[in-house]
Amino acid sequence: MNKEMRKEQAYLDNVMETIAKQINEVEADTEKRKEDVINIRRHFWDDLKINMDTFDDYLETIIGMRQQAQDLSVSQGTHRHAFNRLSRLKRIEKVPYFGRIDFAEEGTDDTEQIRIGVSMLTDETNENILIYDWRAPISSVYYDYPPGPAEYSTPGGIVRGDLEKKLQYNISNGLIESMFDTSLTIGDEILQGVLGKGSNKYMHSIVATIQREQNKIIRNVRGSLLIVQGAAGSGKTSAALQRIAYILYKYRETLKANQIILFSPNNMFSSYVSHVLPELGEENMQQETFQDYLEYRLGKSFNVEDPYDQLEYLLNAAGDPFYKTRKASIQLKASSSFFGAINRYRESLETSGMIFKGIKFRGHTLISSKQITEIFYSKDTSLRFLNRIEKLKEWLIREIDKIEKTELSKSWVQGEIELLSKEELQKVFTQLEKTEDFNEDSFNFYEKQHKVLARMIVRRKLKPLRKRVEALQFINIKRLYKQLFENSMSTKLWNEGEVPDRWGEVCVLTREMLEEGNLFQEDATPYLLLKELIQGFQSNTAIKHVLVDEAQDYSVFQFEFLKRLFPAARMTVLGDFNQAIFAHADNFEDFHALTSLYGQSETESIVLDRSYRSTRQIIDFTRQLIPEGEQIKAFDREGEKPALTKLADHAELHEEIIAKIDYLHNSGDHTIAVICKTAAESSAAYQALSTVRDLKLVKKNTGEYQQGVIVIPAYLAKGIEFDAVILYDASNQVYGEENLRRLFYTACTRAMHHLQIYSVGEPSYFLDNVGTGELLETEG
Numbered sequence: 001m002n003k004e005m006r007k008e009q010a011y012l013d014n015v016m017e018t019i020a021k022q023i024n025e026v027e028a029d030t031e032k033r034k035e036d037v038i039n040i041r042r043h044f045w046d047d048l049k050i051n052m053d054t055f056d057d058y059l060e061t062i063i064g065m066r067q068q069a070q071d072l073s074v075s076q077g078t079h080r081h082a083f084n085r086l087s088r089l090k091r092i093e094k095v096p097y098f099g100r101i102d103f104a105e106e107g108t109d110d111t112e113q114i115r116i117g118v119s120m121l122t123d124e125t126n127e128n129i130l131i132y133d134w135r136a137p138i139s140s141v142y143y144d145y146p147p148g149p150a151e152y153s154t155p156g157g158i159v160r161g162d163l164e165k166k167l168q169y170n171i172s173n174g175l176i177e178s179m180f181d182t183s184l185t186i187g188d189e190i191l192q193g194v195l196g197k198g199s200n201k202y203m204h205s206i207v208a209t210i211q212r213e214q215n216k217i218i219r220n221v222r223g224s225l226l227i228v229q230g231a232a233g234s235g236k237t238s239a240a241l242q243r244i245a246y247i248l249y250k251y252r253e254t255l256k257a258n259q260i261i262l263f264s265p266n267n268m269f270s271s272y273v274s275h276v277l278p279e280l281g282e283e284n285m286q287q288e289t290f291q292d293y294l295e296y297r298l299g300k301s302f303n304v305e306d307p308y309d310q311l312e313y314l315l316n317a318a319g320d321p322f323y324k325t326r327k328a329s330i331q332l333k334a335s336s337s338f339f340g341a342i343n344r345y346r347e348s349l350e351t352s353g354m355i356f357k358g359i360k361f362r363g364h365t366l367i368s369s370k371q372i373t374e375i376f377y378s379k380d381t382s383l384r385f386l387n388r389i390e391k392l393k394e395w396l397i398r399e400i401d402k403i404e405k406t407e408l409s410k411s412w413v414q415g416e417i418e419l420l421s422k423e424e425l426q427k428v429f430t431q432l433e434k435t436e437d438f439n440e441d442s443f444n445f446y447e448k449q450h451k452v453l454a455r456m457i458v459r460r461k462l463k464p465l466r467k468r469v470e471a472l473q474f475i476n477i478k479r480l481y482k483q484l485f486e487n488s489m490s491t492k493l494w495n496e497g498e499v500p501d502r503w504g505e506v507c508v509l510t511r512e513m514l515e516e517g518n519l520f521q522e523d524a525t526p527y528l529l530l531k532e533l534i535q536g537f538q539s540n541t542a543i544k545h546v547l548v549d550e551a552q553d554y555s556v557f558q559f560e561f562l563k564r565l566f567p568a569a570r571m572t573v574l575g576d577f578n579q580a581i582f583a584h585a586d587n588f589e590d591f592h593a594l595t596s597l598y599g600q601s602e603t604e605s606i607v608l609d610r611s612y613r614s615t616r617q618i619i620d621f622t623r624q625l626i627p628e629g630e631q632i633k634a635f636d637r638e639g640e641k642p643a644l645t646k647l648a649d650h651a652e653l654h655e656e657i658i659a660k661i662d663y664l665h666n667s668g669d670h671t672i673a674v675i676c677k678t679a680a681e682s683s684a685a686y687q688a689l690s691t692v693r694d695l696k697l698v699k700k701n702t703g704e705y706q707q708g709v710i711v712i713p714a715y716l717a718k719g720i721e722f723d724a725v726i727l728y729d730a731s732n733q734v735y736g737e738e739n740l741r742r743l744f745y746t747a748c749t750r751a752m753h754h755l756q757i758y759s760v761g762e763p764s765y766f767l768d769n770v771g772t773g774e775l776l777e778t779e780g
């Protein structure tokens, strides 16, 4: 061990000792706090004198209770604080820090050595910082600069200085195993080591090796919208998660994890990323899929098609007579011009076109839809639309009050009274005794009792109706949405010459679907928007940050909607258009259209062009599959070349795959995915490969990321990665059309270390332009 290393180890020893000592202290403290809490809970009532005899006694009891509750809350808070501190210490017990910078601040003679780790540690005096949190302002220098002049921002302004040295450590079990002076070494050995490892069930934090471009994303706090466009495997999801950890640290006084929401592509992905924040000592943000949100809002009124069924239709139904119309429908309803059309439609409803449901009671129409429409359009038109709706609601409630009065004397009410059970009658009777000043001996007791019972019966019967009116369910949103697709609407929605292609056919198809009680995926958000525009927007102002991963799969329409839904939030959008597999994205090539959401000055864009997931050989191959792929850079990590094997038939294919899985297992791969094009192909492959031990089939409703060997449709593998990918059948028969290129690319880019492509018959023409030498070709 050289002198420098000895000094470093001595520093680490001191840190380890400090951590051990603090753990001991905090453990004892935590135990004591826990006992305090248990004690207060156990004796909560013993220590209280409950006396309600007089008002003063009552007051004293309440004050005593409050005091006890307060004590309990303080003790619980202190216990939580001690417990959190203990978890923080435990987290850094094995690897206290990963980097060091030697920074000489301008205007001082001192060079400070700053060690950086997952969380801060101070010495016993609490005055000296032994380890800085990776999110502290000064730590940004570690990620942002090579040795030389450097600066960082603090709330008090910019601090300038000289970065004299930058070190990376490899620490394990209290020992510095290796240490790299990154101003001297070329390449990034630590990153090499991290990326060379196998994948497992969960994604991990990357704080020790965050790259400069990624750090820009993580620490960006300007503007309302941050757009990140990055190659497959460039760390978009990683950057998003460390960004959340950073935001939670920076705004820790005012922001809670449940005020941040991450929109994920599916539940399996949510489970895959669920460990990163806890690993960094933060609570998880909310995670939601857009589909779950749609179903939550619309599920009761429709069968809402999910995005995977929509995609499966497009992948399988090219021969369907409605295929082109459906595709046009998807693209149109994803566009901002359709967003505009719906807004215009809503405006047009101010003067005509509203459709209401009549108010029916016991099978009779009491107020017809025509009457409601007349009332609505006779209201003061200078009022805002939503106020007019509100006024209409109030009018309807008053009408229901009138109905209540007239119904009281109807014969059905008497019939219902006679049907009341003894218990119900007794209940009413007891209530009457309490609330009214009479008893059985009172004058006209029975008449009064009858009145009360009649009122109760009529109210009970009218209650659901009142509730529906309160919830504005007298507005017929379904028919209003359908009306949007009536021929007569065209001129209201579109300016001359702007009627979209196939508009007429799209209208017929949409109307038919709605009549069957189904809602196409592409209609779900527009439908919800119309509902919100008419009934008032149910926005969520508690959410302060919205992050949208795999953002290329969202339409501009959906972004417009998200913006309205979360008006108080900043938005981070991360995606890769080369992986845009849904049909609505055919017309989008970048996120430029999103700039208009918040305006140029509120929007920042960052591009990530280096891919970290895959070996250089895999990147050299995959970048040839897409236009302008040469711009994607590989991180220099070596591996085997991807291989293409041509086979004569499926029997041979399955034999080869089974042998290949065996080989990959033996070479140390833990996660192996057989990626197929569709759910049907996946099911067939799963059956045929059933002899593979512990083989699992991933379906759209699979909620957990599955380790081991899995069969999965390409669209569900989005966002996740595997040690090895086996592309099930890349023949031209299966991938013979241009619109499948992005799906094909997405599948191949899931591979970290090994990529094996099979083809039954001629391979896809996507492989024609791959340079010789990038792909090992063999015949089976």
Ligand SMILES: Nc1ncnc2c1ncn2[C@@H]1O[C@H](COP(=O)(O)OP(=O)(O)OP(=O)(O)O)[C@@H](O)[C@H]1O
Pocket: 191, 194, 195, 204, 206, 209, 210, 211, 214, 230, 231, 232, 233, 234, 235, 236, 237, 238, 239, 576, 612, 613, 718, 719, 720, 721, 749
């Ligand atoms: N700075 C880094 N240090 C260590 N690992 C990194 C770094 N950046 C990315 N990675 C690793 O690279 C892999 C890909 O990262 P991630 O999934 O975040 O990329 P992505 O851009 O979201 O990919 P995709 O678009 O293909 O879903 C992950 O294993 C991640 O841990």
